[in-house]
Amino acid sequence: MIWFKKDIFSRGKEKTVRVPQGLWVKCNHCNEIIYRKEVERNSEVCPKCNYHFRISARRRIEITLDEGSFVEHDGNISPVDALGFRDMKRYTERIGAAQQKAGLKDAIVCGEGTIEDRRLLLGVFEFSFMGGSMGSVVGEKIARLFERAMEERVPVVIFASSGGARMQEGILSLVQMAKTSAAIERIRRKAIPYISVLTDPTTGGVTASFATLADVIIAEPRALIGFAGPRVIEETIRQKLPEGFQRAEYLLEHGMIDMIVERKKMRHTLAKLIELLTD
Amino acid sequence: MQHKNIREFERPVEEIEKKIEELRFSREMTPDTAREIRRLEEKRDRLIKDIYSSLTPWQITLVARHPARPYTLDYIGLVFDEFEELHGDRLYRDDPAIVGGLARIEGRKVVVIGHQKGRNTKERFYRNYGMPHPEGYRKAKRLMELAQRFSRPIITFIDTPGAAPDIEAEERGQAVAIAENLLYMAGLGVPVVSAVIGEGGSGGALAIGVANRVLMLEYSIYSVISPEGCAAILWKDGSKAELAAAQLRMGARELEKLGIVDRVVEEPPGGAHRNYELAAKSLKKALLESLEELSALTPDEIREARYRKFRRMGVSTEGD
Numbered sequence A: 001m002i003w004f005k006k007d008i009f010s011r012g013k014e015k016t017v018r019v020p021q022g023l024w025v026k027c028n029h030c031n032e033i034i035y036r037k038e039v040e041r042n043s044e045v046c047p048k049c050n051y052h053f054r055i056s057a058r059r060r061i062e063i064t065l066d067e068g069s070f071v072e073h074d075g076n077i078s079p080v081d082a083l084g085f086r087d088m089k090r091y092t093e094r095i096g097a098a099q100q101k102a103g104l105k106d107a108i109v110c111g112e113g114t115i116e117d118r119r120l121l122l123g124v125f126e127f128s129f130m131g132g133s134m135g136s137v138v139g140e141k142i143a144r145l146f147e148r149a150m151e152e153r154v155p156v157v158i159f160a161s162s163g164g165a166r167m168q169e170g171i172l173s174l175v176q177m178a179k180t181s182a183a184i185e186r187i188r189r190k191a192i193p194y195i196s197v198l199t200d201p202t203t204g205g206v207t208a209s210f211a212t213l214a215d216v217i218i219a220e221p222r223a224l225i226g227f228a229g230p231r232v233i234e235e236t237i238r239q240k241l242p243e244g245f246q247r248a249e250y251l252l253e254h255g256m257i258d259m260i261v262e263r264k265k266m267r268h269t270l271a272k273l274i275e276l277l278t279d
Numbered sequence B: 001m002q003h004k005n006i007r008e009f010e011r012p013v014e015e016i017e018k019k020i021e022e023l024r025f026s027r028e029m030t031p032d033t034a035r036e037i038r039r040l041e042e043k044r045d046r047l048i049k050d051i052y053s054s055l056t057p058w059q060i061t062l063v064a065r066h067p068a069r070p071y072t073l074d075y076i077g078l079v080f081d082e083f084e085e086l087h088g089d090r091l092y093r094d095d096p097a098i099v100g101g102l103a104r105i106e107g108r109k110v111v112v113i114g115h116q117k118g119r120n121t122k123e124r125f126y127r128n129y130g131m132p133h134p135e136g137y138r139k140a141k142r143l144m145e146l147a148q149r150f151s152r153p154i155i156t157f158i159d160t161p162g163a164a165p166d167i168e169a170e171e172r173g174q175a176v177a178i179a180e181n182l183l184y185m186a187g188l189g190v191p192v193v194s195a196v197i198g199e200g201g202s203g204g205a206l207a208i209g210v211a212n213r214v215l216m217l218e219y220s221i222y223s224v225i226s227p228e229g230c231a232a233i234l235w236k237d238g239s240k241a242e243l244a245a246a247q248l249r250m251g252a253r254e255l256e257k258l259g260i261v262d263r264v265v266e267e268p269p270g271g272a273h274r275n276y277e278l279a280a281k282s283l284k285k286a287l288l289e290s291l292e293e294l295s296a297l298t299p300d301e302i303r304e305a306r307y308r309k310f311r312r313m314g315v316s317t318e319g320d
């Protein structure tokens, strides 16, 4: 925590514990019971089967950037219930609960920092915040990220993990797809590197906009990546989906992504790519 | 126009129409009968006006999906002086769920693209219910590139439940196909006018909707998710679609207030499906006026205006 120049996670301090109490953790993939410290030391990856645990934005920043280099941007943009949306709960209640739980105002943390001393702008989704859904705040922060990158000619890296557009903001969330894509259209004219890292899971409107418009698209091993969620597809075609469908390896095979990179090697891969894309 | 699939709330109208029909054919036309028919017709028109002036969001959804509602090719036939359909994405196949081509509207040469639904069972299947696969979006992009090369304004008609959610679509990159269109449209130096004519279903609709002017027919819907899908996720009950429809604010007037839609295009009394010609006339007028508004702008101004338009969309607050 001390390495944050600006402590973005001070709200809801008790929530910053990134893993539930207990010394042991069960792997979601191989079901092995593992010593938690061992998983942590291994960049939140199962030492037995290489399963990549879902991690918080904070933890992602910690393991990706040079220590102490992160400075948050636009951390004070908050969601608004513009539609007066209410399902079984009010949207405002859902926002409140998510903010409490994640210690963030919305589902993305943006800012800048360095990787191997190379400066970059970074956006990291927080999946625990309403499924990492993209509403007006996420769209706004991503648009600003690219606009800043244009002004300062700094590369952009975004780690996505999202269920897609945020339903509670209705059409306002849908149009964020256009807004973020339009921002990338502009940066493309300037040859500023943008690298997208798709992590488990990335689906819907996020996959169908900025997340797949990068110069280089990376995925973490076995990450679920798609347009429609597997359940929706199964309901549509009324049959079970084949094993491995919509996983990172499947996407690589079908030509949708450039590479699969293990978490341990992510930092160095990003540094190398940025260096190769920069004059 | 005869239509069999009358929505529940249109049933009273249907009953009067049946009576009128009976009077017309079962008796000889005395002055009394003629008067009675006129009376019933007036009653019917009043009723239609009544019903359609206070449709609920769910009822609007049903009208937007009305099986007799005019589709893209219907409007193309009625709005344009000329239309030469072009096919294929040059990569995989021709997707019948999206149609497009070169067209002329009041002498002005344009490129037109739209989702296409099918009218009967066979055609619905052929058009995949208006749900495009990646090749459909890539065809649309190819046509937009053509428009860019020849400096032709682009008109798009939006009418889809959404992009196809199936194995083939994923396999061929549905997400990327949509994303690439969003990006490409954002950079177009030619004016783009989009009209939501029925269902504007999520990313599959937006993928041809990044426009300088977004028009929307009065009884159309445009939404991030279908009310059924929304209900299934948030209410854990698909039958709560009526509730979801109201919460999502999918109607033209509401979207105009939210700054998403620039102009609501009025439909004939009782909806576009009751009078194709009148609906097309109304749409044509709006399209021409929109094109005219944009005609004086340079490519850079067009691009910049479109960027500003979408950049502003969204509601959030900043500060501690």
Ligand SMILES: [Zn+2]
Binding pocket: A027, A028, A029, A030, A031, A032, A046, A047, A048, A049, A050, A051
């Ligand atoms: Zn494991």
